Amino acid sequence: MDKIEIFKALSNETRLSIIEWLKEPEKNFPPQGGHFDDVVDLKGGVCVGSIRDKAGISQSTVSHYLDMLQKAGLLLSERRGKWTYYRRNEETLAALSDYFGHEI
């Protein structure tokens, strides 16, 4: 867990919002995965387009942001057909919360 990389990733209004929005995906985004015939478990993941719509920034920027958050260990992604679904990496977030509770 690279704390510096994590704090840099969180040092931006939009990126911090993405993390917060993804805490309650069904509340903050439209239903996901309606395109699929068979039922797939998206684990609360949200596709890039939905995040882009919510954030109101360009596609390339949101893609870059999601990559930064993933590289920092804050998000996980899974590709399903044409779509990539991003969800929170609760493991890292719990470790971070732990860090603040004890080290800081």
Add this chain to the structure above:
Amino acid sequence: MDKIEIFKALSNETRLSIIEWLKEPEKNFPPQGGHFDDVVDLKGGVCVGSIRDKAGISQSTVSHYLDMLQKAGLLLSERRGKWTYYRRNEETLAALSDYFGHEI
């Protein structure tokens, strides 16, 4: 509590270390306030010079860093004669810990 400003302030190895060092000032820094005749309560504060020595960076940079950390609400400062003593602002740090425990 401006979270973005806080995360920016913590997005630097030296600045994050300063916050950690100041959790246990007597362990990480030489005894403070030896210059004073009468006993003054420094509340665990450490002077800029000691922080500069520990961090191994220039005086102007450490002064700037301490200012950033203070503006973000993470540090408090108190001037005593020629020296300025910096200590943690536990109120903000507790609020931040709370944020991670609940919002994130």
Add this chain to the structure above:
DNA sequence: ACATTATATCTAATATTCGCGATATGTCAA
């Protein structure tokens, strides 16, 4: 095979941060 759609990557202009030396300010001691 080809057009369409979703996402990722490349490129580049602009903005911000980093970290230092130089200089200013404030404080004390002689």
Add this chain to the structure above:
DNA sequence: TTGACATATCGCGAATATTAGATATAATGT
């Protein structure tokens, strides 16, 4: 009141971040 010391501020070039348009890749449907 002058000199010495601690800290703060200024100014700057270098490095890095921001953000978007253009383009590439990957998957799907016809």
